[in-house]
Amino acid sequence: MQEMMEKRALELLADGTVNRVLGWSVGEFPYDMTPAVFRSAEDLKDRFVYNDFCGANLSKYLIKESKGEGKILVFLKPCDTYSFNQLIAEHRIKRENVYVIGIECYGKADVEKLKAMGLSGITGIQMKNGEYVVETVYGNKTVKASDATAERCLSCKSKKHVVFDELIGEDGDVVEDCNRFDMVEKLEAMTPDERFAFWRGELSRCIRCNACRNVCPACSCEQCVFDNPNSGVAQKAAVNSFEENMFHIIRAFHVAGRCTDCGECSRVCPQHIPLHLLNRKFIKDMNEFYGEYQAGADPDARPPLGTYTKGDREPNEGGNK
Amino acid sequence: MQRIGVFICHCGTNIAGTVDVKAVAEALGHEAGVVFSTEYQYMCSESGQQLMRKAIREHKLTGVVVCSCSPRMHEATFRKAASLEGINPYMVEIANIREHVSWIHKDMKEATEKAIILGRAAIAKVHLNQPLQAGESPVTKRALVIGGGIAGIQTALDIAEAGFEVDIVEKSPTIGGKMAQLDKTFPTLDCAACILTPKMVDAGQNEKIKIFAYSEVEAVKGYVGNFNVSIRRKARYVDETKCTGCGLCTEKCPQKKVPNEFNMGMNNRHAIYIPFAQAVPKVATIDADYCMMLKTGKCGICSKVCGAGAIDYKQQDEVIERQYGAIVAATGFNPIDAKAYNEYGYATCPDVVTSLELERLMNAAGPTNGTLLRPSDNEHPHTVVFVQCVGSRCTETDERGKPYCSKICCMYTAKHAMLIREKYPDTDVYVFYIDVRTPGKNFDEFYRRAVEQYGVHYIKGMVGKVTQNGKQLRVQASDLLAGEQLHIDADLVVLATAIEPDKTARSIATMLTASMDTNDFFTEAHPKLRPVESPTAGIFLSGVCQGPKDIPETVSQASACAAKVIGVLAKDKLTCNPCVAQSDEMLCNGCSSCEKVCPYGAISYSDKEFRGPNRTTLIRRVASVNPAVCQGCGACTVACPSGAMDLKGFSNKQIMAEVDAICQ
Numbered sequence: 001m002q003e004m005m006e007k008r009a010l011e012l013l014a015d016g017t018v019n020r021v022l023g024w025s026v027g028e029f030p031y032d033m034t035p036a037v038f039r040s041a042e043d044l045k046d047r048f049v050y051n052d053f054c055g056a057n058l059s060k061y062l063i064k065e066s067k068g069e070g071k072i073l074v075f076l077k078p079c080d081t082y083s084f085n086q087l088i089a090e091h092r093i094k095r096e097n098v099y100v101i102g103i104e105c106y107g108k109a110d111v112e113k114l115k116a117m118g119l120s121g122i123t124g125i126q127m128k129n130g131e132y133v134v135e136t137v138y139g140n141k142t143v144k145a146s147d148a149t150a151e152r153c154l155s156c157k158s159k160k161h162v163v164f165d166e167l168i169g170e171d172g173d174v175v176e177d178c179n180r181f182d183m184v185e186k187l188e189a190m191t192p193d194e195r196f197a198f199w200r201g202e203l204s205r206c207i208r209c210n211a212c213r214n215v216c217p218a219c220s221c222e223q224c225v226f227d228n229p230n231s232g233v234a235q236k237a238a239v240n241s242f243e244e245n246m247f248h249i250i251r252a253f254h255v256a257g258r259c260t261d262c263g264e265c266s267r268v269c270p271q272h273i274p275l276h277l278l279n280r281k282f283i284k285d286m287n288e289f290y291g292e293y294q295a296g297a298d299p300d301a302r303p304p305l306g307t308y309t310k311g312d313r314e315p316n317e318g319g320n321k
Numbered sequence: 322m323q324r325i326g327v328f329i330c331h332c333g334t335n336i337a338g339t340v341d342v343k344a345v346a347e348a349l350g351h352e353a354g355v356v357f358s359t360e361y362q363y364m365c366s367e368s369g370q371q372l373m374r375k376a377i378r379e380h381k382l383t384g385v386v387v388c389s390c391s392p393r394m395h396e397a398t399f400r401k402a403a404s405l406e407g408i409n410p411y412m413v414e415i416a417n418i419r420e421h422v423s424w425i426h427k428d429m430k431e432a433t434e435k436a437i438i439l440g441r442a443a444i445a446k447v448h449l450n451q452p453l454q455a456g457e458s459p460v461t462k463r464a465l466v467i468g469g470g471i472a473g474i475q476t477a478l479d480i481a482e483a484g485f486e487v488d489i490v491e492k493s494p495t496i497g498g499k500m501a502q503l504d505k506t507f508p509t510l511d512c513a514a515c516i517l518t519p520k521m522v523d524a525g526q527n528e529k530i531k532i533f534a535y536s537e538v539e540a541v542k543g544y545v546g547n548f549n550v551s552i553r554r555k556a557r558y559v560d561e562t563k564c565t566g567c568g569l570c571t572e573k574c575p576q577k578k579v580p581n582e583f584n585m586g587m588n589n590r591h592a593i594y595i596p597f598a599q600a601v602p603k604v605a606t607i608d609a610d611y612c613m614m615l616k617t618g619k620c621g622i623c624s625k626v627c628g629a630g631a632i633d634y635k636q637q638d639e640v641i642e643r644q645y646g647a648i649v650a651a652t653g654f655n656p657i658d659a660k661a662y663n664e665y666g667y668a669t670c671p672d673v674v675t676s677l678e679l680e681r682l683m684n685a686a687g688p689t690n691g692t693l694l695r696p697s698d699n700e701h702p703h704t705v706v707f708v709q710c711v712g713s714r715c716t717e718t719d720e721r722g723k724p725y726c727s728k729i730c731c732m733y734t735a736k737h738a739m740l741i742r743e744k745y746p747d748t749d750v751y752v753f754y755i756d757v758r759t760p761g762k763n764f765d766e767f768y769r770r771a772v773e774q775y776g777v778h779y780i781k782g783m784v785g786k787v788t789q790n791g792k793q794l795r796v797q798a799s800d801l802l803a804g805e806q807l808h809i810d811a812d813l814v815v816l817a818t819a820i821e822p823d824k825t826a827r828s829i830a831t832m833l834t835a836s837m838d839t840n841d842f843f844t845e846a847h848p849k850l851r852p853v854e855s856p857t858a859g860i861f862l863s864g865v866c867q868g869p870k871d872i873p874e875t876v877s878q879a880s881a882c883a884a885k886v887i888g889v890l891a892k893d894k895l896t897c898n899p900c901v902a903q904s905d906e907m908l909c910n911g912c913s914s915c916e917k918v919c920p921y922g923a924i925s926y927s928d929k930e931f932r933g934p935n936r937t938t939l940i941r942r943v944a945s946v947n948p949a950v951c952q953g954c955g956a957c958t959v960a961c962p963s964g965a966m967d968l969k970g971f972s973n974k975q976i977m978a979e980v981d982a983i984c985q
Contacts, residue, residue, distance in 0.1 A: 067940075090912035091926075091942055221963035222941075223908050231964060232977060254962055306917045306960055 082296030104169030152263030470498020472864025545859025911942030
């Protein structure tokens with residue numbers, strides 16, 4: 001896969017279709033694949049990497065990159081194309097400045113899961129015959145793919161690229177029975193006290209590193225309300241520990257109706273807080289109240305929270321939940 | 322820091338009876354920034370206003386909080402008083418301690434506490450208030466009337482009389498509405514057509530009035546003074562400008578089996594038709610559901626016989642856009658479907674009819690040419706039973722009926738009973754009623770004439786069941802005054818079915834952003850003091866769409882409505898509401914969320930240059946608000962993900978300050 005992608009990128013650079021490439025390169029650790037812009041063929045040959053650790057969603061980086069000179073090539077996995085489309089709908093990306101290559105994806109590996117199995121000194125990963133061959137400084141280890149697949153990929157909502165200029169590999173379909181709301185349903189079944197305790201337990205671990213916010217494609221404000229001194233909440237000392245937890249709830253409200261459920265927030269959380277569950281609860285509620293809607297599936301679709309139709313629930317009808 | 326004065330109104334005992342006003346004045350006097358706090362019996366009175374003005378002068382107040390009734394009552398009064406002392410009117414805030422406190426609470430201690438909290442919230446807001454200046458917007462000097470019944474016609478005639486242009490949009494092929502279907506009108510018994518048709522003709526001939534019949538309002542944009550309305554002119558398949566209304570086509574059309582809605586489906590019409598002889602505009606319409614030519618492409622007879630060449634089978638719906646300064650809803654009513662009332666046998670017995678059907682059975686232009694004959698066998702009925710309140714005055718939980726009194730049924734039933742006894746003295750007439758309601762000029766005299774002079778049998782009690790019994794109808798009922806069960810063998814049973822707002826009213830209300838009550842009647846801006854205005858500026862209400870009314874009441878309300886419309890159209894400029902949205906360009910992401918939710922089309926986007934880091938220039942897409950178009954609804958401020966949109970006078974900060982003050 002990496003060779004095919006690299007070859008095509010070099011061709012497009014060579015024929016002048018694009019003048020730079022947005023992809024991944026090795027970051028702090030050999031398993032820590034980091035988004036990177038490659039400005040020359042040499043740079044690309046030197047640093048470009050693609051493997052099963054390349055989970056990062058590149059679409060958000062295009063907000064800045066698509067405004068630069070000339071066209072940029074980007075590699076998008078199926079779930080990333082939804083974020084890309086949503087940002088197009090919000091006029092954040094200049095579509096004409098981007099060349100999208102859709103790449104097939106069957107799920108990415110979660111390095112934390114591998115570490116939990118006792119693997120250390122990880123240097124690389126390869127998919128062979130449905131199993132992960134994990135390269136470590138202590139030699140290769142074979143792991144069952146489903147044991148190391150990231151949580152969000154286990155409930156993958158779509159293997160279909162909703163937008164692309166060309167594809168490498170096969171295009172898939174929307175996964176109808178992805179069961180992504182299973183955990184939300186479990187939370188809904190709890191009593192309010194149990195649910196509150198669950199979220200206090202999870203959110204109390206938050207260290208406010210802002211990684212979730214910084215990675216989130218829906219969190220793309222010019223100035224975040226939490227950084228805006230005029231908002232009255234920026235840099236404000238929390239009155240109590242619960243107020244600190246409110247950050248995530250406010251964030252979930254801000255992205256409601258625009259979140260494509262890409263799962264980046266939970267992926268990057270150093271404290272392993274299942275933040276995506278807050279977003280999924282909103283998605284599930286909106287589906288139930290206003291009909292099925294997938295943010296990013298269609299850039300011209302009217303979002304349920306930003307649209308009024310005559311069939312909408314009247315306030316006096318209330319909701320079920 | 323503001324210098325705030327707080328004024329607590331007793332409103333007689335309205336507030337002071339439940340709220341300890343002295344304690345409120347004392348408590349609020351200690352709030353930060355408050356330099357003066359007092360209470361007074363009637364703040365809205367001349368002396369109350371003088372008290373406020375004196376305090377503003379003497380204490381050099383910069384902001385005012387009045388704890389009184391709803392701002393809908395006296396906000397304008399207090400703002401004006403404050404502005405006379407040189408304070409910007411938008412530095413005045415009202416804490417509603419009457420509707421929100423004294424009228425809904427009984428316990429004085431709790432009510433007082435709540436009044437203090439609301440006062441505190443208003444003070445917190447005033448601290449953040451900014452002086453606001455109102456702009457002006459021009460007025461399109463033309464009105465739109467939606468609905469061409471007697472209400473719409475009267476409103477249009479009165480507006481035209483004052484010299485302004487009016488358009489009537491009517492969904493059926495002719496104006497006239499329900500009144501055109503009536504035979505006689507109470508309490509004077511004039512023929513409905515004789516008094517309605519001159520008005521229809523007036524409307525048709527008036528050069529200020531343009532009638533869009535067979536048309537529907539499709540979309541409404543804009544605001545008072547500047548509405549932009551899309552009107553769908555449905556295809557008649559007849560060129561209105563060529564058709565002379567000669568009616569030859571309607572005679573020659575071979576498709577004769579179309580239920581005639583004008584006669585309540587009791588006889589048939591042709592596929593090409595003119596609803597009734599006095600229709601305005603008198604133009605034929607092809608019913609596309611039945612026309613052979615339109616359905617199968619075979620026929621074309623109407624086109625052959627039409628001397629004017631008006632038939633156009635290829636005609637398409639046309640959507641036109643028109644501008645208006647004011648819009649009148651005159652969407653009218655329909656009787657409810659009596660089929661739900663199985664016990665009265667409406668669905669199964671042909672001789673059970675509704676009152677509106679009886680109107681047609683007694684009308685000279687009706688299916689029986691004015692002779693009262695039963696639908697089943699065209700025999701003259703000798704015993705007629707009227708059932709009152711079918712679907713009216715039901716309990717709130719009743720799924721079939723309406724909780725309200727339909728208001729017109731008592732009187733038209735008396736009229737029917739009287740007319741039948743007058744024309745056919747050999748007929749026995751029974752009326753079953755819960756109450757007889759006749760509060761109108763000459764109404765009770767009319768009803769008593771039916772009982773005393775015409776010998777109509779009025780029986781207090783409800784009909785339980787109507788069943789077919791051979792050729793007759795067996796009516797089982799109770800006489801509550803005599804305390805006995807009755808069985809009457811009737812030839813004809815007439816149901817006084819409840820009236821309900823026309824089904825199209827709700828979608829029209831949505832387009833107009835006008836509110837409705839739970840029964841789908843339009844709500845007025847104030848039930849007593851602003852009965853013909855909707856709470857939405859520039860939208861006015863005429864006729865039964867606002868609540869059940871008889872003809873005299875409808876006509877007077879229609880004229881009142883016209884007076885209000887003329888009040889808007891007579892102005893060259895309207896003062897805008899300065900509480901409009903504004904976008905902070907430094908925060909705006911350019912995402913278009915606000916533009917999509919704005920019901921007034923007030924928001925536009927443009928690429929603007931901004932200074933970037935290191936002397937660079939950034940081009941960003943940012944929103945801007947047209948303050949003349951914005952109505953300050955605040956939808957954009959909620960939709961904006963970045964908090965760039967804010968509403969002047971109701972800024973996010975002000976609202977948060979109020980919430981904080983309440984939660985203190």
